[in-house]
Amino acid sequence: MSARRTPTPEQAEIVASYRTGQDLVIEAGAGTGKTTTLKMLATATPGRKGTYIAYNRAIADDAKVDFPSNVLCSTAHGLAMRAVGRQYRHRLDRGRVPARAAARILRINEPLAVGDKILSPTQQVYLVNEMVKKFCNSNATEITGKQVPRKPGLDSDGDMRVLQAALVPLARRAWEDLTRRDGRLRFEHRHYLKIWELSKPRLPVDYVLLDEAQDANPVIASIVESQDHAQRIMVGDRNQAIYGWNGAIDAMANFKGKRLQLSQSFRFGEAVAEEANKWLTFLGADLRLTGFERINSAVEPIDYPDAILCRTNAQALTQAMAALRQNIRVALVGGGARLSKLAEAATSLKAGIGCDHPELFAFTSWGQVQDYVEQDPDAEDLAGMVKLIDEVGAEKVIEAVDQLTDERYAALIISTAHKAKGREWNSVQIASDFGEPKPNKDGSPSNVSDEEAMLSYVAVTRAKLTLDRGPLEYIDERLGLAVR
Numbered sequence: 058m059s060a061r062r063t064p065t066p067e068q069a070e071i072v073a074s075y076r077t078g079q080d081l082v083i084e085a086g087a088g089t090g091k092t093t094t095l096k097m098l099a100t101a102t103p104g105r106k107g108t109y110i111a112y113n114r115a116i117a118d119d120a121k122v123d124f125p126s127n128v129l130c131s132t133a134h135g136l137a138m139r140a141v142g143r144q145y146r147h148r149l150d151r152g153r154v155p156a157r158a159a160a161r162i163l164r165i166n167e168p169l170a171v172g173d174k175i176l177s178p179t180q181q182v183y184l185v186n187e188m189v190k191k192f193c194n195s196n197a198t199e200i201t202g203k204q205v206p207r208k209p210g211l212d213s214d215g216d217m218r219v220l221q222a223a224l225v226p227l228a229r230r231a232w233e234d235l236t237r238r239d240g241r242l243r244f245e246h247r248h249y250l251k252i253w254e255l256s257k258p259r260l261p262v263d264y265v266l267l268d269e270a271q272d273a274n275p276v277i278a279s280i281v282e283s284q285d286h287a288q289r290i291m292v293g294d295r296n297q298a299i300y301g302w303n304g305a306i307d308a309m310a311n312f313k314g315k316r317l318q319l320s321q322s323f324r325f326g327e328a329v330a331e332e333a334n335k336w337l338t339f340l341g342a343d344l345r346l347t348g349f350e351r352i353n354s355a356v357e358p359i360d361y362p363d364a365i366l367c368r369t370n371a372q373a374l375t376q377a378m379a380a381l382r383q384n385i386r387v388a389l390v391g392g393g394a395r396l397s398k399l400a401e402a403a404t405s406l407k408a409g410i411g412c413d414h415p416e417l418f419a420f421t422s423w424g425q426v427q428d429y430v431e432q433d434p435d436a437e438d439l440a441g442m443v444k445l446i447d448e449v450g451a452e453k454v455i456e457a458v459d460q461l462t463d464e465r466y467a468a469l470i471i472s473t474a475h476k477a478k479g480r481e482w483n484s485v486q487i488a489s490d491f492g493e494p495k496p497n498k499d500g501s502p503s504n505v506s507d508e509e510a511m512l513s514y515v516a517v518t519r520a521k522l523t524l525d526r527g528p529l530e531y532i533d534e535r536l537g538l539a540v541r
């Protein structure tokens with residue numbers, strides 16, 4: 058339990074605004090004591106009941122210890138489990154349903170011709186599962202063609218029309234099974250969350266706090282927004298909205314509430330704050346961070362950082378392999394299972410036996426995958442992995458993943474910036490795959506997208522003491538600052 062803090066002027070203003078009962082949108086910059094501030098609200102009104110909706114279970118568990126008893130701290134899944142999920146517990150406890158069995162349950166008996174490709178019944182099941190997943194993570198009220206995924210090699214207009222006609226009825230059939238207590242398909246946590254949302258739940262509380270609202274699952278945002286009997290408080294940092302590609306939305310963007318800021322960082326000192334502010338300036342944000350005067354941080358090269366942050370998974374694995382060669386105990390945040398699965402898929406595609414990897418199953422040979430990533434500019438992360446597998450061999454990738462250490466025992470942590478969300482380390486090095494986008498054909502500097510700038514902002518703000526910004530130094534030139 059942390060000690061009582063004297064509120065900063067910003068925190069005091071947030072508490073005063075909260076007391077008026079109006080809806081609030083709190084823009085909380087990196088390391089600005091968000092949880093402490095929300096606790097201040099809860100303790101200011103011991104007679105009011107609230108719910109704090111955390112981004113994940115670990116944060117919810119920490120919050121349970123920290124928040125007073127008038128606030129129920131939970132993930133949205135936890136709330137949904139209490140409300141409706143219990144009825145389905147027996148289904149959750151059941152194991153996986155093999156794709157072939159799911160095909161039988163869904164009565165998919167025939168292969169499906171899509172352009173020059175033939176999708177087997179089990180491949181159709183994979184696509185149906187993705188559609189149901191997408192539906193469950195959205196605020197949609199029914200399954201439509203919108204949920205049909207665009208798959209590498211199966212994404213021409215004609216392909217999409219065929220897929221929609223065939224798959225929408227199947228996905229509806231799957232959802233019908235999933236909403237029944239006696240259904241037979243594999244039942245997952247997202248399913249009871251969606252069932253709960255569709256029931257239009259009303260939380261029996263005076264206020265609702267939604268954390269990490271800038272990257273909200275639309276189904277959760279929809280639940281919070283509909284609690285109009287309660288005071289709704291969205292908290293987050295819109296400059297850290299880095300999961301849009303995965304369907305997350307910024308629930309703060311259009312939400313009407315009094316806008317307030319937390320800009321005093323307690324995580325790092327002025328030097329890191331200054332670096333963060335460059336990206337905020339670049340993004341055109343209103344927010345600017347102030348460093349903590351009690352922390353003396355520095356932006357300088359580091360030989361042995363605690364963490365290295367990469368843009369892509371391929372770079373993260375390349376860094377991990379380099380560390381393993383030096384016998385450094387290294388951990389990859391999120392583990393390496395996805396990478397070794399990709400390497401396994403490469404091996405079976407090279408052997409000409411196809412694969413059931415969710416990203417690659419439209420391909421029948423490794424050559425097709427190589428062609429695809431060369432032609433599609435959106436396949437950057439996959440392209441990096443394909444290149445790495447081609448360079449070092451699938452076996453070496455699998456071997457490296459096997460040698461990774463648990464984070465608790467690691468001397469070095471490697472992460473993508475995406476997976477570093479919410480984390481912090483004393484010393485952080487930015488990897489070489491960050492950096493200025495390739496210049497245009499005429500040699501002029503190309504645009505840096507907001508997405509790229511947000512990811513850079515997230516990356517630099519993970520450092521507490523020392524930041525080695527590496528290639529991100531290009532921001533100085535972009536802002537017309539004197540280059541260090």
Ligand SMILES: Nc1ncnc2c1ncn2[C@@H]1O[C@H](COP(=O)(O)OP(=O)(O)OP(=O)(O)O)[C@@H](O)[C@H]1O
Nearest residue numbers: 059062063064065087088089090091092093094323
């Ligand atoms: N008014 C304050 N005075 C001094 N320290 C504070 C104050 N408010 C917060 N802090 C400190 O800031 C640190 C981070 O706070 P907190 O744990 O609330 O942040 P968080 O919610 O985990 O995440 P974030 O760092 O992203 O805001 C803690 O050590 C906390 O004690």
